[in-house]
Amino acid sequence: DIQMTQSPSTQSASVGDRVTITCRASQSISSRLAWYQQKSGKAPKLLIYQASRLESGVPSRFSGSGSGTEFTLTISSLQADDFGTYYCQQYSSYSWTFGQGTKVEIK
């Protein structure tokens, strides 16, 4: 299976900060990557698919980039509602796999 590794595991940031989360794949996955946000006790929410395509209804402060093995999710100006855990997911090769998650804490 393709391993997905996220960094950092936890990020503490202030409202208005630019936040970047990295996801690395153990082999090339082209652009077949999605990002999700999960809040405590809730189901994950799709933010980005195809590495950089913004899901409908997701604020434009979220953006994704990368291809091959290295990807980033950027929140351009962190809002209080953006706390939660973020996961990347590859869909290049079965079994699909998720990163271990990055917890974003609001200072």
Place this chain on the structure above:
Amino acid sequence: EVQVVESGGGLVQPGRSLRLSCTTSGFTFGDYAMSWVRQAPGKGLEWVGVMRSKAYGGTTEYAASVKGRFTISRDDSKTTAYLQMNILKTEDTAVYYCLRGREYFDYWGQGTLVTVSS
């Protein structure tokens, strides 16, 4: 409005079986693959499997950890997907989410908790 609602979770003993249901509305169910993802308490997300739409053969794929024990099925007339779980193990304890989609997942249910314990 798209809705995805799981049911059927609960406490079950190791070695027993359980069937989860995923009832949907608000979209043309037969046009979509349906998937399952699980999340053990306090842990990350694990893909379980997918069933493609009839147009793509209705075929299935499974994670190695559940292959041979879990079976995904669907009833397009009832807009419902199912996850049959057999020979359950304690490590299958998790919240099980039903999702619309094959590759990435734009609609998720609220999840149903399955606890495998004696």
